[in-house]
Amino acid sequence: AAVVEHNFTVGGMNISQLCMDSVIYTANEQMPGPTIEATEGDTVVVHVVNDSPYPLSLHWHGIFQLLSGWADGAHMITECPIQPSGNFTYRFNITGQEGTLWWHAHSSLLRATVYGALIIKPRNGTDGYPYKAPYGEIPITLGEWWNKNVDDVEKDAHLTGLGPEVSDALTINGKPGDQTSCRGAGIFEVEVEYNQTYLLRIINAAVNVELFFKVSGHNFTVVAVDASYTEPYATDVIVIAPGQTVDALMTTSATPEGRYYMAANVFESKTVQIRFNNGTVTGIVTYKGAANGTAPSMPAMPAPTDVVAAGRFYWSLRGLVRPVDPPLPTTVDHSMLVEFGVDQEPCAPDQTRCGGFALVAFMNRNSFQFPKNASLLQASFDGVPGVYTEDFPSSPPPLPGIRKATAVKRVNHSDVVEVVLQSRAYSSALGTENHPIHLHGFNFFVLAQGLGAFDPNATYNLVNPRVRNTVIVPGGGWTVIRFVANNPGMWFMHCHLDAHLPLGLAMVFEVLNGPAPNILPPPPEDFPKCY
Ligand code: C2O
Numbered sequence: 001a002a003v004v005e006h007n008f009t010v011g012g013m014n015i016s017q018l019c020m021d022s023v024i025y026t027a028n029e030q031m032p033g034p035t036i037e038a039t040e041g042d043t044v045v046v047h048v049v050n051d052s053p054y055p056l057s058l059h060w061h062g063i064f065q066l067l068s069g070w071a072d073g074a075h076m077i078t079e080c081p082i083q084p085s086g087n088f089t090y091r092f093n094i095t096g097q098e099g100t101l102w103w104h105a106h107s108s109l110l111r112a113t114v115y116g117a118l119i120i121k122p123r124n125g126t127d128g129y130p131y132k133a134p135y136g137e138i139p140i141t142l143g144e145w146w147n148k149n150v151d152d153v154e155k156d157a158h159l160t161g162l163g164p165e166v167s168d169a170l171t172i173n174g175k176p177g178d179q180t181s182c183r184g185a186g187i188f189e190v191e192v193e194y195n196q197t198y199l200l201r202i203i204n205a206a207v208n209v210e211l212f213f214k215v216s217g218h219n220f221t222v223v224a225v226d227a228s229y230t231e232p233y234a235t236d237v238i239v240i241a242p243g244q245t246v247d248a249l250m251t252t253s254a255t256p257e258g259r260y261y262m263a264a265n266v267f268e269s270k271t272v273q274i275r276f277n278n279g280t281v282t283g284i285v286t287y288k289g290a291a292n293g294t295a296p297s298m299p300a301m302p303a304p305t306d307v308v309a310a311g312r313f314y315w316s317l318r319g320l321v322r323p324v325d326p327p328l329p330t331t332v333d334h335s336m337l338v339e340f341g342v343d344q345e346p347c348a349p350d351q352t353r354c355g356g357f358a359l360v361a362f363m364n365r366n367s368f369q370f371p372k373n374a375s376l377l378q379a380s381f382d383g384v385p386g387v388y389t390e391d392f393p394s395s396p397p398p399l400p401g402i403r404k405a406t407a408v409k410r411v412n413h414s415d416v417v418e419v420v421l422q423s424r425a426y427s428s429a430l431g432t433e434n435h436p437i438h439l440h441g442f443n444f445f446v447l448a449q450g451l452g453a454f455d456p457n458a459t460y461n462l463v464n465p466r467v468r469n470t471v472i473v474p475g476g477g478w479t480v481i482r483f484v485a486n487n488p489g490m491w492f493m494h495c496h497l498d499a500h501l502p503l504g505l506a507m508v509f510e511v512l513n514g515p516a517p518n519i520l521p522p523p524p525e526d527f528p529k530c531y
Contacts, residue, residue: 001039001041001042001043002038002039002042002043003042003043003044003045004036004037004038004042004044004045005045005046005047006036006044006045006046006047007028007046007047007049008027008028008033008034008047008048008058009027009028009048009049009051010025010026010027010049010050010051010052010056010105010114011025011026011049011051011052012024012025012051012052013025013026013029013031015031017145017147017169017176017185017186018145018147018168018169018176018182018185019182019183019184019185022147022149023149024113024149024150025052025054025110025113025114026113026114027114027116030116031115031143031174032115032116032117032141032173032174033103033114034116035116035117035118035119035139036103036116036117036118036119037119037121038094038119038120038121039094039120039121039123040094040096040097040098040120040121040122040123040128041093041094041095041123042093042094043091043092043093044060044091044093044094045089046058046090046091047089048087048089048090049087050082050083050084050085050086050087051084051085052084053084054084054107054110055075055080055081055082055083055084055107056081056082056105056107056110056114057073057075057079057081057082057105057106057107057528058073058090058103058104058105058106058114059072059073059103059104059105059106059440060072060073060090060092060103060118061101061102061103061118061243061438061469062097062101062102062118062226062227062245062443062469062470063092063094063097063118064095064096064097064441064442064443064487065092065440065487065489066093066095066096066487067487067488067517067518067519067520067521068092069377069441069487069488069489069490069491069520070377070523070527071090071091071092071524072440072489072491072492073090073106074106074440074490075106075370076370076371076372076375076376077375077376077377077440077490077491077492077508078375078489078490078492079375079378079527079528080374080375080378080528080529081107083528087526088526088527088528089524089526091524094120096326097120097227097228097443098120098122098123098128098227099119099120099224099227099228099229099247100117100118100201100202100203100224100227100245100246100247101117101118101119101120101226101227101245102115102116102117102118102141102203102205102245103115103116103117103118108150108154109150109153109154109164109207109498110150110151111205111207111498112143112144112145112146112150112207112498113150115143115205116141117139117141117201117203119201120227129223130223130229130320130322131221131223131249132197134196134197134198134199134249135193135196135197135198136192136193136196136198136199137198137199137200137201138190138192138198138199138200138201138250139173139201139203140172140200140201140202140203140213140262141172141173141202141203141205142170142171142172142202142204142205142206142211142213142240142264143170143171143174143205143206144167144169144171144206144207144208144209144277145167145168145169145170145171145176146165146167146168147168148165153165154502156353157499157502158351159350159351159353159354160351160353160354160355160358161347161348161351161353161354161355161357161358161359162354162358162359163208163359163499164207164208164498166276166277167206167207167208167209167277168277169185169279169281170206170209170211170264170265170266170277170279170280170281171281172188172262172264172282172283173188173283174186175188175281175283176279176281177263177280177281177282177283178282179263179279179280179281179282180279187282187283187284188283188284189283189284189285189286190283190284190285190286191286191287191288192252192285192286192287192288193252193287193288194252194253194256194257194287194288194289195251195252195253196251196252197249197250197251198249198250198251198252199247199248199249200220200246200247200248200249200250201245201247202238202240202245202246202247202248203244203245204240204241204242204243204244204245205242206242207242207497207498207499208242208497208498208499209242209266209276209277210239210240210241210242210266210268210269210310210434210436210472211239211240211241211267212237212239212264212265212266212267212301212302212306212309212310213237213238213239213240213263213264214236214237214238214262214263214264214299214300214301215250215260215261215262215285215299216260216296216297216298216299217254217255217297218236218250218251218252218254218260219234219235219236219250219251220234220235220236220238220249220250221249221250222234222235222238222246222247222317223248223249224245224246224247225244225245225246225247225317225466225468226244226245226443226467226468226469226470227245228443228466228467229320229322230318230320230466231317231318231319231320231464233316233318235313235316237302237309237313238313239267239310239313239314241434241436241470241472241496242436242470242496242497242498243438243469243470243496244436244470252285252287254287256287256289257287257288257289257290257291257294258287258290258294258296258297259284259285259286259287259294259295259296259297260284260285260297260299261282261283261284261296261297261298262282262284262285262299263280263281263282263283263298263299263301264280264281265278265279265280265281265302265304266278266304267304267306268304268305269307269310269432269433269434269474269475270432270433270475271425271431271433271475271476272429272430272431273429273430273431276304278304282298284296310434311474315449317466318464318466319445319464319465319466319467321463321464325467326484328445328462328465328482329416329482329484330462331416332417332418332482333411333412333416334394334409334411334415334416334418335394335418336394336395336409336417336418336419336420337394337395337396337419337422337454338364338396338419338420338421338422338507339364339395339396339422339423339424340361340362340421340422340423340435340473340505341361341423341424341426341432342359342360342426342430342500342503342505343359343361343362343402343426343427344357344358344359344360344427344430345357345359345360345402346358359430359503360402360503360504361495361503361505362505363392363505363506364392364395364396364397364507365396365397365399365401365403366392366393366403366405366407366507367402367404367405367503367504368405368494368504368505368506368507368508369405369406369504370406371387371406373387373530374387374531375490375530376388376406376408376490376508376510377489377490378529378530380510381520381522384531387406388406388407388408388508389405389406389407389408390408390409390510391407392407392408392409392508394409396422404504406508407507407508408490408507408508408510409507409508409509409510410510410512411485411509411510411511411512412485412511412512412514413486413511413512413513413514413515413518414484414485414486414514415484415485415511416482416483416484416485417482417483417484417485418447418480418481418482419480419481419482420454420478420479420480421437421471421473421478421479421480421481422453422454422473422478423435423473423474423475423476423477423478424476425475425476431475432475432476433475434472434473434474435472435473435475435495435497435500435505436470436471436495436496436497437470437471437472437473437479437494437495437496438469438470438492438493438494438495438496439470439481439483439491439492439493439509440469440491440493441487441491441509441511442469442484442485442486442487442491443467443468443469443483444467444468444469444481444482445465445466445467445481445482445483446461446465446466446467446468446471446479446481447461447462447465447480447481447482448460448461448479449473449474449477449478449479449480450474450477450478451474451476452476452477452478453478454478454480460480470496485509486514486518487511487518488511488513488514488518488519489510489520490508490509490510490511491508491509491510491511492506492508493506493508493509494506494507
């Protein structure tokens with residue numbers, strides 16, 4: 001096993017995007033930032049210098065962080081952020097996982113520009129893939145762009161008490177493509193050989209939107225999601241929620257010497273108060289030998305409201321069962337019903353542009369509050385009282401009333417946790433929407449899902465459930481997940497729509513140390529602390 005070492009400096013960079021010049025914050029003046037490429041078993045070391053004016057933490061989305069919970073990068077959950085001019089070295093091993101993951105800032109809306117791919121290759125190279133080794137790989141990181149400084153977008157969201165304004169463009173590998181009103185906006189273009197199979201590593205790094213993705217004239221075979229292999233699934237459209245990844249094979253067997261658009265547009269699941277970015281981002285797949293200037297053909301994209309196409313994709317995926325993977329646990333130690341949603345509350349005094357009500361979000365009537373003076377992990381490790389409570393309820397307390405609290409659910413090492421994630425509409429004025437729920441530190445099995453209220457008689461897939469770290473809970477519907485809490489630490493579970501995180505749509509699992517060697521070591525020497 002090797003050590004994969006990177007230096008990331010997060011600082012300002014001038015960019016001309018959508019015919020406007022602005023300064024954004026990125027890692028190493030790249031957007032997307034550097035790709036981390038490692039092999040299963042490697043150690044990743046990232047020296048981070050914070051040259052930005054904002055407190056910063058970097059999260060390695062989907063990495064288990066086995067006994068390295070200090071490196072998870074969850075702002076105020078596992079660490080106090082790296083202060084401006086500060087630095088910190090993240091160090092973690094990659095054990096028992098391979099495929100496409102990603103990394104992103106986990107403090108404020110910075111993640112709109114501070115993100116990149118994290119690719120884990122199998123130990124025995126391309127022979128390790130459970131499918132025929134692809135001829136080449138194409139990275140597709142989907143993002144969202146605001147003309148305005150994203151810090152102001154976030155401040156405005158708070159001052160108005162409403163969600164952030166709609167983004168100005170979608171991007172593929174940082175570029176908005178050629179369908180915007182800005183002539184000469186950048187576009188991602190890739191050259192391919194005719195009649196070869198490529199692995200598309202697709203990441204949804206967008207802040208608030210689920211996306212449809214297509215390549216005209218081509219079909220896909222999905223082979224993995226969230227760095228977990230799936231049974232091969234044939235489709236002409238990929239549906240991907242913020243935080244998720246999809247590995248898909250694509251064979252370049254359309255007309256030789258052709259040019260084909262790839263495109264992504266928003267899948268909008270809101271049932272009321274619908275406002276979304278209705279643009280289409282494009283990229284170009286150019287076959288070798290294509291004549292310069294050949295006009296690419298455009299794929300027919302699903303309508304933004306095509307719930308049928310979205311549901312079919314999300315719900316059809318099945319896990320690939322391999323003897324080397326951890327089996328589905330058959331008994332459950334904690335059976336939880338976590339009901340969550342977004343509601344309205346009176347404006348707070350500092351919400352100076354708020355007109356009547358502000359949004360608030362919660363899980364089991366607890367609106368998650370980030371602690372101010374210590375990260376949860378540090379507080380637990382040092383035994384600092386008063387930072388959090390251990391009374392996160394295992395089922396929804398009776399209505400009404402929302403508690404603002406930093407409540408965790410405490411479980412023993414190796415306990416099996418099953419959670420029914422139940423999305424609810426709390427007012428007809430707000431309606432429902434899909435929520436991508438992400439769990440740090442673990443993969444989970446997705447056993448069942450449905451619309452409406454959870455059905456206790458629902459059939460679970462206990463044979464080949466898909467394995468993910470981020471799952472869509474359908475608006476007003478439910479999803480059942482199960483995981484083994486085999487890693488001590490403080491593990492965030494939250495909605496990966498960034499709009500919902502500051503509103504409190506989150507909770508934390510505190511996993512206790514197990515018998516040796518399952519004990520969290522002390523934090524690294526240079527660990528950013530608040531006290
Ligand atoms: Cu990708 Cu807590 O996030």
